[in-house]
Amino acid sequence: MLQLNMDSSTCVAGIFHNIQFDKNERRLIEEKFDKTILMLLDESAVISKLTVKCKTQQQADSVRKMIFALVNDIRTIIVKLADKLDRMRNLKTIDDEKQRKTAYEAINIWAPIANRLGISSVKDELEDLSLKFSNPDVFAHIKKIVSLKKKERDDYINKAVAQIEAEAKKADIEVVVKGRAKHFYSIYQKMRKRNKTADELFDLLAIRILCSTTVQCYTLVGLIHNLWKPLDGKFKDYIANPKNNGYQSLHTAVDCNGKPLEIQIRTFDMHETAENGVASHWIYKKGVTKDTVSASNLAVINKMKTLAKAATEDTTEDVLREFFAAIKAELLGNSVFVFTPRGDVVELPAGACAIDFAYAIHSAIGEKITGAKADGQIIALGTALKNTQTIEILTSPSARPTLKQLNLVKTTKARAKIRAYLNEHDPTYAASLKTEEASVLEQHIFAHHNHPQKSIVQKQFEDKALNTQRTMTAKIRIGDTSNFLFSLAGCCSPQFGDDVIGYISRGRGIIVHKENCRNVWRIPNIEERFVQIEWDTT
Incomplete structure (x- = not known):
């Protein structure tokens, strides 16, 4: 936590976490330090009691959101991240089954939380340690491949670094250039994605360039592309379009002496954000300025900046709560x-x-x-x-x-x-539906024969016909995604605007039924095939 520049209360809570204190000891902690530490310890204890079951991605996502819902201060999550990282570093002392369980929790719960808060240094280590204990054979294989021909790769990287530094000097740009090996879990993911073994991957090394300004970042990427031929489709601009966690950088890949080389270019401030994430914007950190981060279109980071400025003058509990509320509101939604x-x-x-x-x-x-x-x-x-x-x-x-x-x-x-x-x-419920339908039909016939002008009932029937026409070209939506292949059930004939449900068919996409259709619940395995849908009105 000191490496993340956390405040003293968070560091003390980290030392005291997972320790049970009696009433007198709690009073002593409040007298010696402050009540904030007790609050962090209490919230940390609540998370420790949380039953973690994440057999599916949906379950893991719900657990992560629940962790945010359980706490009122983001520092509690920082304490738990430090706790989980410490446990992962010392897993050798426990049996294999507990090792795998702890590793599974780390990769599915805590590494994504660290990523969501932008703390890549913690995320990367949690991922690597999780791979080490959950799949030791793969981890050992990757480690062996990375260590082989180390001198050859070092020479290759050093030569590339020297060329970059020379070009930057010509452009009068001060830079820090570092070669780095990709972390093992990243290599493992590429192995799975490309269906290759570690020794078949060539892009195991990368270079990171740090400079002072955003303008220099774009100048440097131009110099890099003049030095070596850029690979198609590999340039990504995360400065203009930051990731959700505030990450900013320019990514490119080039053909350097016949081998692919990945390069990241960012400012020193961007690097601080990439490594420490939300902790780099912590309101207690000294030297908070308007230049801390420039992710102007990132709502949560903007909220952090605003509150950080306010907190330099007034670090009240209200400011702290508002600070974390911005993140919780974004993550938990409705x-x-x-x-x-x-x-x-x-x-x-x-x-x-x-x-x-x-x-x-x-x-x-x-x-x-x-x-x-x-x-x-x-x-x-x-x-x-x-x-x-x-x-x-x-x-x-x-x-x-x-x-x-x-x-x-x-x-x-x-x-x-x-x-x-x-x-x-319920016969009365079914009868009431039939009575209602008959009443509407009767009013429609009466209006048709006795009133030349359109009645309200006539207009309802016309609107229903219009909705039927709309249904022919309508789309359904699941969450934020539309354009699904779907068919309308013939038994209940759902129309645009009706309350609907769906189930996944075998070969016909999603079958759409009215919510009150009794037939849908008689379909075999409906509980497993059921999906919540709604009409796409966009």
């Missing part, structure tokens, strides 16, 4: 993350209630729900759930879905399941 009693993480849309939670666990639980507890306290079934609550569902064999529950739920799955049940088992 979702809430709650626990099952076993510690599993469940992601639900904001405003979801216990009934939504029950159906997310299993449809049979949703159908039998009679009550719910949040953190041990009874809550109304329609109460909106809050982040980090532990939800317990109370059931009864005699309970059944009701129309009132249908009006409370927010998730597509819960609505579809309740509607399907009511259609099949």
Whole structure:
């Protein structure tokens, strides 16, 4: 944490983490230091108790978001990153099974968190150590290949560095040029992507050039391309288009003496951001200036800059909370993350209630729900759930879905399941739907024969016909992605604007049904093939 330039409270919390203190010891810590340390320790303890289950990418993503939801100070996450890195460095002392479990957690949870905060130095080491303990044979093979012909590669890099320094001197640009070996996990990813062994990869080394200004970065990339022929499609401008975590740099690859050579060009400030990420913008760091980072189109980094300036004059708890709230709002979006009693993480849309939670666990639980507890306290079934609550569902064999529950739920799955049940088992609900349809038809016929002007009912029928026409050219959307191949179910004939659900067919893309279509839930393995969709209105 000292290497990340963290403040004293974070460093002290790092030393004390995972230690249980009694009441007197906690009072002593507050007197000797400050209450911020106790807060960081308490939040760190909450994360330590989190049950990590990430068999799928979706589960891993939910756990990462839950970690952000659990804490109110970003320094807690920095403490936990340091803790996980320390554990990974000392895994040799535990048995093989625990080694693999810890390594799996590091690569799926903590390395992505470090990457999201832009702390590449921690991310890279976590990835390499994870590979070492999860796949030791591959790690040893890559290590052997990298160490072979070391002198030959050093000569090759030194010659390239000398040529770059000479060209920079001619252009009157002061630079720091360093050759570096790619970290092992990066090589492993390239092996998998290209289906090659480590000894078949030629681009195992790279060069990094550091300079003072953005203008010099672009001047240097021009000089590099004059020195060696650039490889097609390898130039990437992350200065004009920074990554989500604030990373900025120019990337290029050239044919240097018959071998591919990757080159990164960035300013010293950009390098600080790339290595230490969010920590490089920490509000306690001395010398915060307007030149700390220039990722002007990155909302979170801009928020950090604004709050950092404010904090140089007033480092209040309100400023700290607002600082982290910007990151949490961006990462969590319109979702809430709650626990099952076993510690599993469940992601639900904001405003979801216990009934939504029950159906997310299993449809049979949703159908039998009679009550719910949040953190041990009874809550109304329609109460909106809050982040980090532990939800317990109370059931009864005699309970059944009701129309009132249908009006409370927010998730597509819960609505579809309740509607399907009511259609099949509740005669009054099915009769009410038929009565409503007959009433609309009767009004339409009456208006057609007795009123020359268009009635409201006529307009509804015309709008429905127009929607049918729109459906022929409509698109569906899953998350932020559209242009999926899909077909409309013939049993319920969904139209543009209807509440719909979908399932993945075998060869016909996504089949779209109305939410209240009872047939969809009779499809074999529907739980595994079900996808939440909506009409694309863009």
